[in-house]
Amino acid sequence: MNSPPKLLRSCSIQNGTIWIDGAEVFTGPTNDFAAFATSAFRALTIDYPKFYKMDNLAKLGFLAAEHLLAGLNFRTPGVADRTGIVLANANSSLDTDLRYAAQVQQGLASPALFVYTLPNIVVGEVCIRHGITGENMLFEAEHYDAAAQVAYVANLFAHNTIDQCLSGWIDLLGQEYRAFFYLVGAGSQPTLPDYTAASVETLFTT
Amino acid sequence: MQDLKLKLKELLVEHLNLQDIKPEDIGDDQPIFGEGLGLDSIDALEIIVMLQQHFGIRLTKADNGPQVLASVNSMADYIMAHPQPQK
Numbered sequence: 642m643n644s645p646p647k648l649l650r651s652c653s654i655q656n657g658t659i660w661i662d663g664a665e666v667f668t669g670p671t672n673d674f675a676a677f678a679t680s681a682f683r684a685l686t687i688d689y690p691k692f693y694k695m696d697n698l699a700k701l702g703f704l705a706a707e708h709l710l711a712g713l714n715f716r717t718p719g720v721a722d723r724t725g726i727v728l729a730n731a732n733s734s735l736d737t738d739l740r741y742a743a744q745v746q747q748g749l750a751s752p753a754l755f756v757y758t759l760p761n762i763v764v765g766e767v768c769i770r771h772g773i774t775g776e777n778m779l780f781e782a783e784h785y786d787a788a789a790q791v792a793y794v795a796n797l798f799a800h801n802t803i804d805q806c807l808s809g810w811i812d813l814l815g816q817e818y819r820a821f822f823y824l825v826g827a828g829s830q831p832t833l834p835d836y837t838a839a840s841v842e843t844l845f846t847t
Numbered sequence: 848m849q850d851l852k853l854k855l856k857e858l859l860v861e862h863l864n865l866q867d868i869k870p871e872d873i874g875d876d877q878p879i880f881g882e883g884l885g886l887d888s889i890d891a892l893e894i895i896v897m898l899q900q901h902f903g904i905r906l907t908k909a910d911n912g913p914q915v916l917a918s919v920n921s922m923a924d925y926i927m928a929h930p931q932p933q934k
Contacts, residue, residue: 690865690867690885690901693864693866694863749896749899751857751862751896752893752896753863753892753893756889
């Protein structure tokens with residue numbers, strides 16, 4: 642990448658609402674994540690029955706990525722493997738781990754639930770959906786650390802590992818959830834924010 | 848037998864989260880995998896657990912699992928041929 646990376650767009654999901662670049666694009670049920678996720682998915686009017694088989698963390702990531710990456714095509718030679726995904730969360734896959742543990746105690750546990758007892762499965766679901774094959778990572782952290790994440794992603798750019806990256810925060814436990822995804826890469830528009838910890842932190846907190 | 852097949856279809860929809868499919872949409876002889884309902888290997892494991900949970904059926908490789916799980920008809924036939932003692 643010749644020019645410094647820019648923050649191209651962002652998506653945030655919290656409390657039954659989806660925002661793209663700060664603009665509200667969808668509102669749904671606020672008291673039940675499963676109901677919200679189903680209504681948000683149906684509003685997309687896409688044919689992807691696997692969505693219904695995902696755990697709640699993967700559904701949250703799928704919805705955020707679907708909005709963030711709308712209109713973009715990564716299934717092109719030289720693009721798929723040059724696009725990275727770097728995310729972080731606090732509660733790992735605990736929401737599904739607890740459901741699975743409860744099933745084990747009752748005797749027979751669901752194999753379909755077991756496959757989601759790892760937090761980075763959400764990254765895999767996004768990669769499968771969008772054809773992304775580049776570097777990916779999911780960090781565990783008590784709180785979102787924009788500075789650490791920006792430093793990591795900037796290092797991938799500096800070492801010419803990727804040309805663009807889906808990055809941010811995705812966390813879910815019970816009815817508490819937050820997704821904050823942003824796309825960083827080359828951008829020619831002068832109004833686009835530079836990719837700095839401060840600019841990412843501003844997007845995360847607003 | 849028809850009641851058993853309907854029960855199997857309802858369980859498939861419930862256990863496999865087939866949100867856009869109604870039990871009555873599944874044909875008795877419709878292939879469950881591949882071009883049929885488009886299920887995958889995880890779904891196959893899910894069906895094996897479902898059969899054990901609801902019918903006490905324990906499938907092993909020697910039981911020709913792929914043939915048993917091929918359709919609602921084949922599953923129903925297997926369940927009828929392997930009655931489980933009441934608990």
